[in-house]
Amino acid sequence: MGYVVAGSHRIERCKHKNTPPPPPRKWTTAMAIIDKYTDALKSIPAPGGDGCHASLLGASTLGIMAGLTEQQILADVRVSIPSGKRRVSDREIIDAIKRARMDTQPLGEKSDHKPVSPRPRPPEPLIKPSYSDHLIQKGTGFTELDFINASPVPLIYEPQHDARLILETLYRPDDILFIGERYDTVVHPVSEWLRIIDKQGTAGLPHIVPNPVTGGKHPAQSRKPSFRCDAAIKSFRFCIIEFDNLSRAEQLAFWAAVPLPVAALIDSGNKSVHGWIAVEGVSTNQEWEEQIKIELYARRFIPMGVDPSCRNESRLSRLPGHLRAGTQRYQRLLYLNPSPKPKPIL
Incomplete structure (x- = not known):
């Protein structure tokens, strides 16, 4: 058996038959660097003044x-x-x-490595x-009738009128909304939606996006x-806020006790x-991302079991006053407050 010595054209024979040839020099060099790399990883000091950044x-x-x-x-x-005085x-x-x-x-050489992207860290709840x-x-025992009686805007026992009531109470006539x-x-x-509802009722209008839109087209996902x-x-x-994992009685109890500025509660039918x-x-989508999606939903609402799909700004809700086909029940207003007092949101 023989081997080629790196950097030489001379072939030599091993002195003993069973002696394996040494690995190529390139391979041994790479292994040595890997060992040094492993040692360097083990030697990283705790962050916070001990040289972690340089290491x-x-x-x-x-x-x-x-x-x-x-x-x-x-x-x-x-x-x-390792854990230290600051987070890296x-x-x-x-x-x-x-x-x-x-x-x-080397100068002028192009790298074939793809740039690395940071892995987003989930916000701490x-x-x-x-x-x-x-x-x-705390809220156990609170009923639908209790909410209706506590509503700052008087609610009548004719759910067909709830659509007009919520539109007139929470919006201006020139606010542009999606309903359908x-x-x-x-x-x-809103003024046109009121005319449509007066003419044909809420048939075919089960959903509403509570936040007004511009009226123009914008790029979607x-x-x-x-x-x-x-x-x-x-x-x-x-x-x-909507729950998929709570019974109806538990949801009513939650809404009776939670310290939030509630503008409306709607029975989904x-x-x-x-x-x-x-x-x-x-006032911007970026502020919504930071203040609502992260601070409210990720850090407060979702840990309590709120449906995480509710967190975007154009989320659909149920339009009160619509007769739901599948259940033959009306989507009803249970509570309506045009001026909910600002509260510390949890």
Whole structure:
């Protein structure tokens, strides 16, 4: 048996038959770098003044030299950082990897590695799931009639009139709304919707987007322009809470006790009660993302069991006054308040 010595054209024979040939020099060098990389990962100090930031570059450089992908280096470094006085973000690690790539890559050479993206960290919940149980226990025994009697706007026992009542109470005549079937696209000013309802009732109008729209088409997630997508919202006035995992009695108990600025409670005509929560201080989709989707839903509502699909700004709710075909029950107003007092939202 023989082997070729790297850097030489001379073939040598092993002195002993059973002696395996040494590995190629390139391979042994790579293994040595991997060992150094592993040692560097183990040596990362706790963040917060002990040189953690500088050590990220050293470990990343060895990872690049060993031929590892940037995604692999990010994953390795992330799990190797011990607990310390501060949290090291993925962005800080990625910056170190990019710097290491620049330092080890020859000038003018293009990298074939795909850029690494930070993995989003889920926001820390501020509400424990047990808080929902506490509210339900506190509000147990509250009935639909109790809500109707407590409503600041008097409710009449003729649900056919609820559509006009909610439109006249919570909106201006020139506010533009979507009302209709799930896949309809028509929007009108409130004044026109009132005329339509007076003429033909609420047949074919089971849903409403509580937030007014601009009246024009905007790019939707499907990439098709839409009159009623999130980007089409003009006024960010309400967010919706709905439960899929609570009984009707538990939902009523929750709404009786929860400290939220409730503008409307709507019997869906089936199993659920939809709550419209008044929103203040939100004027853009970005602010909705930060204040509503993250701060309210991700950190407060969803940990309590609220349906997470309710969190977008163009979410459909049920239009009160519509007779639901599947159950032959009216979607009814249980509570209506045009001026809910601002409260600390949980």
